[in-house]
Amino acid sequence: MPVRTTPWPEGTPCWVDCQVDDPVKESEFYSDLFGWTIEDGGDDSGGYLMGRKGANTIAGIGPKPRAGTPSVWTTYFAADDVDAIAEKVGAAGGQVVMPPFDVLDAGRMLLGTDTVGAVFAVWQARAHSGAAVYNEHGAYCWNELHTRQLDAAKRFYAETFGFTYTDVGDGESMIYSMFSTRGGEQPAGGMNDDTVMPGEPMPSYWLTWFQFDDVDAGVARAAELGATIPMPATDSPVGRMAMVMAPQGELFGLIDTTVTVGEMPQ
Structure with missing residues (x-):
């Protein structure tokens, strides 16, 4: 089983999560389908849940930032310096929808759209490197x-x-x-x-x-x-x-x- 414990190289898809109306209910669907165990991030996480295989993280399930928006899976790209990537997003013609911000001690991220309108996120790892399990059943x-x-x-x-x-x-x-x-x-x-x-x-x-x-x-x-x-x-x-x-x-x-x-x- 491939397991990663260090930050991913810059530009690599390093994490995925979905934003839904009811994360707890949807976590039951993914737990059954993929065999994940679900971990609650606690009071400070804003209702964000982690799908795991054993002790290793696979993906996240969280609430929508705004009611009425579509439910989606979001791809995160690794960054050595998310603030530097934010400047490149703008220079390349994209839009930084949510400027870089800290996610507790887990990392620092932004949410953006590219020049063709696709939404993506960028992740600078700290305590959370991203997906630890990948390229195997349920990951x-x-x-x-x-x-x-x-x-x-x-x-x-x-x-x-x-x-x-x-x-x-x-x-x-x-x-x-x-x-x-x-x-x-x-x-x-x-x-x-x-x-x-x-x-x-x-x-x-x-x-x-x-x-x-x-x-x-x-x-x-x-x-x-x-x-x-x-x-x-x-x-x-x-x-x-x-x-x-x-x-x-x-x-x-x-x-x-x-x-x-x-x-x-x-």
């Missing part, structure tokens, strides 16, 4: 931006975090870029051009994927627990995958990266 394994303005998004994150890109896909049915952090050798996440996707356009958003060892069983259980399934289980070259909308409306993906079918479009 996040991939984060990707969905947008119809891929080139603009790539410029923003290159200027803000120093991302470099590897393009994959055939340019028609699949237009996708994997990003690596400054000095990183392995992809840290991806960006999908949704112009090739059918259906009505959606606003740009960051999608969190969780590793699930039997996606079909996970989809069935999620539905039993009150979720809806906007994308049923499907085979792909990167894994068998599905998309789930949790009972309070936040969207996430399930993927079994050990079950692959076919080759990536070239």
Whole structure:
């Protein structure tokens, strides 16, 4: 089981949490689906809950900052200096929605939007380094931006975090870029051009994927627990995958990266 106990390199997706109307109720859904134990952060946490596997943190579940906003999963990017990143966000054309602030002794963070309108967070670790468990059943394994303005998004994150890109896909049915952090050798996440996707356009958003060892069983259980399934289980070259909308409306993906079918479009 991979476990991380030190801060993540700058620009790496290092933490995910969801903001919902009723964190306690939604924590029951995730506890059942993923096998998490849920820890209450105490009186000072503002109702923020932690999903854990044993003693190790996986993800957070918290209340919405404002009533009436959508329930969402948020991707956090690691930063050595969140205040310096805040300046880069503005210089690159993004917006700092919540300026840098301290989260008790856990760390320092900001909330922002990029130039294509997707919301993200930035985390400077102190006592809390981010996700300790990753890339295994019930833990996040991939984060990707969905947008119809891929080139603009790539410029923003290159200027803000120093991302470099590897393009994959055939340019028609699949237009996708994997990003690596400054000095990183392995992809840290991806960006999908949704112009090739059918259906009505959606606003740009960051999608969190969780590793699930039997996606079909996970989809069935999620539905039993009150979720809806906007994308049923499907085979792909990167894994068998599905998309789930949790009972309070936040969207996430399930993927079994050990079950692959076919080759990536070239």
